[in-house]
Amino acid sequence: MRSIILASASPRRAELLRQMGVEFEVRPADIDETPGPDEQPGDYVLRLASEKALAVSRLAPEAIVLGSDTSVVIDQRILGKPATADEAATMLELLSARSHQVMTAVATAVEGFAEACLVTTHVHFRALRPDEIAAYVRSGDPMDKAGSYGIQGRGGIFVESLQGSYSAVVGLPLRETADLLARAGYPVWTTWQPGQESLNE
Numbered sequence: 001m002r003s004i005i006l007a008s009a010s011p012r013r014a015e016l017l018r019q020m021g022v023e024f025e026v027r028p029a030d031i032d033e034t035p036g037p038d039e040q041p042g043d044y045v046l047r048l049a050s051e052k053a054l055a056v057s058r059l060a061p062e063a064i065v066l067g068s069d070t071s072v073v074i075d076q077r078i079l080g081k082p083a084t085a086d087e088a089a090t091m092l093e094l095l096s097a098r099s100h101q102v103m104t105a106v107a108t109a110v111e112g113f114a115e116a117c118l119v120t121t122h123v124h125f126r127a128l129r130p131d132e133i134a135a136y137v138r139s140g141d142p143m144d145k146a147g148s149y150g151i152q153g154r155g156g157i158f159v160e161s162l163q164g165s166y167s168a169v170v171g172l173p174l175r176e177t178a179d180l181l182a183r184a185g186y187p188v189w190t191t192w193q194p195g196q197e198s199l200n201e
């Protein structure tokens with residue numbers, strides 16, 4: 001079978017891929033993440049996931065390369081990772097007591113050809129107190145995360161409800177990633193070994 005490369009610097013994505021029992025190598029992709037003028041949020045994350053996968057596929061055409069991108073979307077506005085603590089606080093104020101979408105795209109690239117899929121999850125935040133926002137921003141957690149929160153960490157206490165894929169919110173939708181890998185000729189379950197280490201062990 002082909003080898004797997006994760007084109008991502010995100011430790012969450014590596015952890016989720018490890019959870020699936022996949023053996024892989026990490027090679028982050030460095031691409032321009034500027035949205036195009038009038039680019040729709042779904043199109044934007046799909047394009048970025050494919051570009052990340054294709055950038056690394058160029059250097060390793062034989063491998064199956066996985067790329068992914070996550071954005072938080074509210075009122076059709078794309079919220080990426082905050083550049084400053086002030087920006088993180090502003091994003092969290094915007095998300096307070098409202099619903100937003102988390103859009104995650106995942107792509108596989110093999111021999112320079114990419115296939116991608118989009119997963120949209122609806123998340124509702126309870127009202128956030130100003131002192132909570134300040135403390136959360138001070139913790140540093142929001143800084144490397146789309147929308148300035150991480151559901152898998154302290155940010156989980158803000159989430160009232162979620163409809164869709166939890167793993168997609170964290171950064172890599174497990175079900176869709178397994179489907180794409182199978183389509184690329186890597187059905188993950190066929191690689192599982194008794195006693196093989198996985199996250200829950």
Ligand SMILES: Cc1cn([C@H]2C[C@H](O)[C@@H](COP(=O)(O)OP(=O)(O)OP(=O)(O)O)O2)c(=O)[nH]c1=O
Pocket residue numbers: 007008009010012013028029052068069070071072081102144145146147149150151152169170171
């Ligand atoms: C909403 C949300 C996002 N995130 C993270 C997932 C992604 O790592 C990050 C979104 O930024 P991305 O630009 O999608 O990814 P990245 O820059 O971290 O990594 P790479 O481009 O190399 O793959 O936000 C969480 O960890 N938890 C959450 O609840």
